[in-house]
Amino acid sequence: MKHLICIILILFCYRAGAGTNQVVQDNNDTTTVETADSTRNSFSVGLLAGNNSYFFGRSTDVAYPYLAANFSYKLKSGFWVGTTLYHIKGVKNYIDETNLSAGWDFTLSDRLDGSLSYTRYIYGSDNPLLQSVASNLATATLSYDWSFLYTSLTANYLFGEFNDAFLSLNNSRYFEKKGIFSQTDYLGVDPAINLLAGTQFFTQSYTTKIEEANTGNNGNGNGNNGNGNGNSGNNGNNGNGNNGNGNGNNGNGNGNGNNGNGNGNNGNGNGNGGNNGNGNNGNSGNNGNTGNGNSGTGTGTGTTTTITTTIIQESKFTLLNYGFTLPVIYGFGNNSFELSWRYLIPTNVPTEFSSKPRSFLTFSYYHTF
Numbered sequence: 001m002k003h004l005i006c007i008i009l010i011l012f013c014y015r016a017g018a019g020t021n022q023v024v025q026d027n028n029d030t031t032t033v034e035t036a037d038s039t040r041n042s043f044s045v046g047l048l049a050g051n052n053s054y055f056f057g058r059s060t061d062v063a064y065p066y067l068a069a070n071f072s073y074k075l076k077s078g079f080w081v082g083t084t085l086y087h088i089k090g091v092k093n094y095i096d097e098t099n100l101s102a103g104w105d106f107t108l109s110d111r112l113d114g115s116l117s118y119t120r121y122i123y124g125s126d127n128p129l130l131q132s133v134a135s136n137l138a139t140a141t142l143s144y145d146w147s148f149l150y151t152s153l154t155a156n157y158l159f160g161e162f163n164d165a166f167l168s169l170n171n172s173r174y175f176e177k178k179g180i181f182s183q184t185d186y187l188g189v190d191p192a193i194n195l196l197a198g199t200q201f202f203t204q205s206y207t208t209k210i211e212e213a214n215t216g217n218n219g220n221g222n223g224n225n226g227n228g229n230g231n232s233g234n235n236g237n238n239g240n241g242n243n244g245n246g247n248g249n250n251g252n253g254n255g256n257g258n259n260g261n262g263n264g265n266n267g268n269g270n271g272n273g274g275n276n277g278n279g280n281n282g283n284s285g286n287n288g289n290t291g292n293g294n295s296g297t298g299t300g301t302g303t304t305t306t307i308t309t310t311i312i313q314e315s316k317f318t319l320l321n322y323g324f325t326l327p328v329i330y331g332f333g334n335n336s337f338e339l340s341w342r343y344l345i346p347t348n349v350p351t352e353f354s355s356k357p358r359s360f361l362t363f364s365y366y367h368t369f
Helices: 002-013 201-215 311-315
Strands: 042-050 066-074 079-088 097-107 112-123 136-145 150-159 164-172 175-178 185-189 192-198 252-257 267-272 318-332 335-346 358-368
Touching: none
Parallel strands: none
Antiparallel strands: 042 066, 042 358, 066 079, 079 097, 097 112, 112 136, 136 150, 150 164, 164 192, 175 185, 185 318, 192 318, 252 267, 318 335, 335 358
């Protein structure tokens, strides 16, 4: 870690050739829009791939590699619309997520620029991603070019079934070398340090979603009826009510012993989450021996998940993660390729999620018309 920090400081202090970001960073939170020539309208098509998905500093223990396609149209005034279609490996749907976005990129001065955008999330059935609980995202960004450093401050607001607010700080330094294989191509590197703070109600919503998927509809199970036959009359034989067994996930199993002939009362067994119930004795007819209703047994099978994330933890605005991003960009003409490595260290993580640092690799290709 000490060596990594030293490398970052050297990169940021070193004044390389001036350059601006050629590709908007794909943070997997919003639709990516290729930066285009501001003097004309443009249409961009992109293909993306990643080894795993993350959402506002959180990821699941299971890795979900994905493929995506991005389409965007930008006016020279700065207004743009775009959509990104995701396919997740291992999920049977062709399209597991669709992001519809619209925004406006604007310039306030030679060094200060900003953007406003809105994204609507639409999901296919059985989407396992963490962001599948989100519906709407509003984003506002201000960026300042210090010549030796490019600083962006971004505010995000998730709203819908729950509300979350985030604030992220990104410091990057872009280096570019032109004329790699021809006079028109270039190779760029854009290392960045990222900090993200915010609330995390979305983690609770995801935990609840997984719990409901694992337990079904709170599993109500009805035990099979036990049948007891007691012969009535003089010197009648004993009547026995067989066990009633019920299986239900997190539910109640009810076993009912039918009446034993010879006026034997019901043997009722109620099992609540696996506890045995006792059946009442059946009474025989005239001069008949006692008929016994055996205990009905109800068994509840399944698991329950205790959600330990508290309202205080979810609503607290706190540091969620910090990390380092290293994108490498190669471009020529209207084409650009990007290979990006991102290393995230989560903080203040709810107990349902892993606090281990994670690495994410993404690849993207864009063509601008």
